[in-house]
Amino acid sequence: MDGKNIIYGETAMDKLAQQVRATGQPQDLQSLTERYLEILRELVLAGEQEDDRASDVYR
C-alpha cells in the first residue's frame, strides 16, 4: 500500500484490534503503538515488494 493512502489511526485499526484481542491481555499504549507501526510497516513494504515483483515480470 502506498504511504499516501495510509491514515494514521484509521488504516488497519481492525487488524490491530484483532491482534490485541488475540493476546488476551490489555496492552499499554507503548506496545500498542509499536504493534500498530509494525502493521503499517508490513502494509507499506508488502506493497513495495509487489511493485518490485510486477516490474521484474514486466522486464
Added chain:
Amino acid sequence: MIERPTFTGNEEQRALAEEIFHLMTAQGRLFALDTPIRQTLRNLADFYARQRQIDPEEAARLIDEALRVNSQVFTREENNGDVIFITSRRGRYIPPQIDTVHTFKQRLHEPENPLPVDDLSVVVTTTRPALTTVEPVFISEYWQQQAGLIPVTVEAPAETPATAVEETPQVGESVAAAPVVEEEQVTAPPAAPPSEPAQINTVIALPNGLQIDLRRPVEELMAQHGQTLMSQLRIAIENDPLRRLVLFGNQAFPEAALVSFGKNDLRRISDYIKEVGEPLLDTQIIADIFYHNPRQSDYEIFRFALNYRLSREKDFEFVGVEGARLWSVRNLPSIGTRRVKASEMGQLAGYIEEGFDDSLAEQSVEAIRKTGQVSHVLTFFEWEYGILPLTRALSALLPQPLLADQRSAVLRFEMPQHYISALVELRYPTGNRGGWLQGLETLFHDYLVPGALITLMRTDDPRTFAITYEEQAETQDRLLVLDETKKTPKFTFANISFACVVDTDMLVNQQQYGRLRNLKVFSMNERRKADLMLEHVFEVIGTPVGTRTEPQYAAPFNALFVAMNVLRPVSREYLTHLLIDGDNFTPDEGHPGWWRYTPPPSLTEEEEDDKMDEEDFDDEE
C-alpha cells in the same frame, strides 16, 4: 357454505364422482376453502372395492373414468406412476399463482448493469452501517506543483557521457542523447523501453503533520517520535466512533471483547463502597463482589472491563493513581476540612498556577524524584486547616492523574513515628485554580505546630505516603490559635506543648508575633483578595511610622510572610510580587528587607459631603 359442484357423465359416473367428492371434502373438512385436498387413485379404489366387494382393478378403472369426465371438479396428476386426484372444498382446484410482477431479484439485477456482488452488503445487511469516514482526496502531483505545495521536479538531463554510452551500449536502457540514437540504429532496434513503475511511497503523514518513513525500524521510530506517535494514536482511538479499541489510562483493549456490567452489578458496587465508607481498589471490588480470582486467565481483561465501565458511569468517580485504581461514589463522606470550600481553596492556591511558586528554590525536581521526599515548613494556614498547597515540589513527589479528566486522587498519609494514618484528598489544579492536599488536620494538630519542619516521603505503595518530623525535647510556648468556640471567631494565643523541631522564624508565638491576635478572621471569600489581606496585615503587625493625618506602616518581609500565611497561603515570590505591584507599598530605604505601606488618604467628612454633592450634580446633568 360449501358450493355444490355439478357432476357430469352417466348416472353411475355422476353418483360415483359425487360420492368421492363427499369423501374427499369430509377428509379435508377443516381445510380452507381453496386448500387442495389430494387423494391417490389407489386409495380410492381400495376403499371403493372394499365397500362394494368388487375387484380393486375394476374399481380403479371405474373411478378413473368417472373422475376424468368430471375434470372441472377433480384435477388429475401423475407422480411416479401414482395417479392423484385433487379437489378442494370449493369444488375445484386452482393451482396457486406466484406473483412475479415485482421481485427482489429483478430489483437487484435490473436495469442491465446489476450491482456487483460486493455491493449487495450495502443493500442487505444485518449489521449497523458504518459511519461515514473522511476519505483522503489525492491530488495529482501536477496540480500540487501548480499550487506551489511541492517543488517542481525538473527532469535531469541524461548524465551519461556520449563516449561512455558508445563504449557500453545497453539494449533497453532509456536514452536520449543523439549519438546513442545512431548507435541504436546500428544495432537491433530494441523493444519500447518500459516505463519505470512509480516508486511506492513509504512515508506516512500523521494528523499533526509529522512525516515518518516506515522503512525505518519500529524501535528507531519509537525512540525518535515515540511520544507523538503514542499521543496521536490515543487521539485516534478516543475519537473512533466504532470503538474498535477503548482506553483506560494507558491500557487498551477491544470493546467488543469486554464483559458487560448491568445496573444490578453497578448498584452492588456502589452499595459496597458506601458500606465501607471510603474509596475502594478495583481489585478489592472484583474479589469481594464478583469473586474473581487473580489466577483466572481472564482476570486482567475483567479488571480492565470493570475500570472502563465504571469510568463511563457518572455515579462513579475515579480517584486512583497509576498502580492503585480506586473508585469512589457520590455521597461518600468528604475527606478533610469543610471550613474551606473547594472553589475557594482553588482560588487561594491559584498563585501557584500563575507562576509564583518558589518551592523548587532549595530542591530540584530531579532531586525530589530521585530521593522521593520533600521538606516543608508548615505555615499557620496549613496547620490550622490541614491543607498543603500543591506546589511544584509536591507535584514532583505525588502521582500525576491517570485519566485526562481526573479531578482528584485519594491517598493515604502515614505518620510512622506514631503508627497512625489518614486519608488525604489530592485535588489536581484546573485552569488557573491551584491544587492542594486536604485531610491532614488531625495529623498536624496532634503532633505538629506551625513552623514545624516536616518531610513528605514516598513508600512502596503508590498511593501511600509518609510524613515524618525531627523530634526534640518537649517544649511549651504560647502559640497562635484560631478560637472558633465563640460566635465570632478570633485569633488568640494559647499554651501548646510540642516535641518537633521548628523553624523559629516561622513559629507563630506570642513573643514574636503578639500583634497577630488583632488579625481579623476574614471569610474565605474575602481572603481570596491577596492585596486587601496584605494591607490588613500591614496595619496589624506594621510599626506606625507616619503621622495621624498621613499614616504609614513599616514591617519586615519575614513578618509579613508569616502573617499573610495566617490568613491564606502565599509564597515568598507571590508576596514580593504583591509588594512590588501594589501602589501603596514601597521598599523601606532605611531598613533593607523592610517594606512600608501608605494607606490611601481617607476622606474627611467635609470632603465626603463635597463628593456627594458632586455626584448629585453629575446625576442631575
